[in-house]
Amino acid sequence: MKKSLSFIQNSSGFMMPLIMLLIVVILYATSACIHLYINDLQITERLLEQKKVESIIQLAEVSYRKDMTDTAYQPQDVKMYHFPNGTAEVSVSFSSDTPNNLFLRIHTNNNFYNVITMPYPNINPSSPAISDEIE
Numbered sequence: 001m002k003k004s005l006s007f008i009q010n011s012s013g014f015m016m017p018l019i020m021l022l023i024v025v026i027l028y029a030t031s032a033c034i035h036l037y038i039n040d041l042q043i044t045e046r047l048l049e050q051k052k053v054e055s056i057i058q059l060a061e062v063s064y065r066k067d068m069t070d071t072a073y074q075p076q077d078v079k080m081y082h083f084p085n086g087t088a089e090v091s092v093s094f095s096s097d098t099p100n101n102l103f104l105r106i107h108t109n110n111n112f113y114n115v116i117t118m119p120y121p122n123i124n125p126s127s128p129a130i131s132d133e134i135e
Contacts, residue, residue, distance in 0.1 A: 049112040052085045056106050057116060060088035064102070085109060092120060 060081050067079060078091045086108035093101045102120035107113055 049108055049110060052108050053106050053112065053114050056083055056086050056088050056108070057104055059083050060090050060104055060106075061102070064090045086112075 060083075063081050064079060078089060081088045081090065086106060088107075089105040091103045093103065100120050102118050104116040104118070105113075106116065
């Protein structure tokens, strides 16, 4: 007859606490992996929204430069641009003691809102630098 191990036949129980500890460790590792996956999804969603905002900024700046060459251009006006990924509201600050700034208010289709101020040295529409870039 085969001899069985003593800890299996021991009536005080050794296997049950060991199995319970193993189950707790497995559940904890699974739960941690699920939380990491959810965090990665949120980070990816925010990065995609940031990329949309960056593309809207570039599109709005180019559109604003094209509008500056228009004869009916009023620099004090707030321009609203609609793009497939969202909208951009563009305005310019004019001051004699500070450099000109371009203010952009960006709204994406997923209700992401961003306000950006960027230096904008070429404000004069008759500037040769602007007319060269638009062509």
